[in-house]
Amino acid sequence: VLHLLAIAHEAKVPMDLETINKMSARVPNFCHLAPAGPTHIEDLYAAGGVPAVMNQLAQLGLLHTGLPTVTGRTIGENIAGAANRDPDAIRPTDRPYSPTGGIAVLWGNIAQNGGVVKRSAVAPEMLVHEGPARVFDGEEGAIAAIYAGEIKPGDVVVIRYEGPKGGPGMREMLNPTSALAGMGLDKSVALITDGRFSGASRGASIGHVSPEAAVGGEIALVQEGDRISIDIPAGRLELLVSGEELERRRAQWKAPAPKVTEGWLARYARLVSSANTGAVLE
Incomplete structure (x- = not known):
């Protein structure tokens, strides 16, 4: 999805997540x-x-x-x-x-500009799921918690600040999904991230969540224990927190310092667009 959007952008061909979702629905x-x-x-x-x-x-x-x-x-x-x-x-x-095809796009208050899941690799029992958020500001902390046995069946692991700007570079979140599978949790735990996934991912792994955390997207406002609802057939991804509470959290949120401050990667982080537009340089 990311590459199609980027290629379409460079070729000046109109394409967005809605188009991809419609194509997947009929193929x-x-x-x-x-x-x-x-x-x-x-x-x-x-x-x-x-x-x-x-x-x-x-x-x-x-x-x-x-x-x-x-x-x-x-x-x-x-x-x-x-x-x-x-x-x-x-x-x-x-x-x-x-x-329907292997890809589904989800929208909701935690992914107002969309998130992407490989629906064909999701166990039937995880197509609709609700659970408590386990929040990590980066991939490494999530992996450590998974291997330490701190993630339980029913949890929704949230890995943020791994998007195009936040990573920077939108790292592939294959390691956390592999860790969940290795711990026997791929059919009982969901994973949501503003990072991306490879074709080797499986389970209820929802990536490309946009807007990303580094620009103040709602995924940055999730707190430990919040309930998150996932309904892949309905195309919904919702943080079960009131709008008033989200606005209160937004007023307190501060953008983290960039992880890279010089060189080409720092320039990339300053210029890159959101994942839902292909993470192209603007």
Whole structure:
């Protein structure tokens, strides 16, 4: 999502999180690759690879097959004859893993400009969840608490000040999600962050929360023990705190000192935009 938004920005192509959410809502999920499912990338390759997946999307009218490509041929010509050789690795069009895509965008008072979750890697029991916030101003503290056994089933881990400006650089939060999985908590604990995730993440891991904490986004106002409600099917992410209380907290909030004060990374932190616009330099 982050890269698509950045590429679209540079190409002057209109695209936003609402567009991505609408596309994901109408494109089925054919593959569940590890760690989200039992098959691996080599299984996808043996089943026909990405061309086979694209062929199935084309059968559903979801690709512009007449577009030219770098091969000198159109998309339709590139995937002509690509067949699904393993319906367990690539589900056929009539029985996808889900009728919607792997990505969902959530909005709410804690993510007024959106947050992103890999819905296809979320356990069914975590699609709707409410729990107490466990708040960490950085990745390292969260990892230490997870390994120390301080995070309990039902908790919602909040990792902030890891966004484009706050990181700076929007670090990948793969280590905390791996720690939760290693402690057997990936099906009972949610994670919310203004950082980002890789394709290897699993569980109710919601990233790209915007506005980020470093610019005073509501994720900066979360306090230990606050209740947080997650409803992925409904696209909602809510901090169960009154608007009046949030305004009181906002009046007391002070932006932290930048972690880097010189060099290219400091310049990046000063110029970078929000994750919901692709974290591009302005």
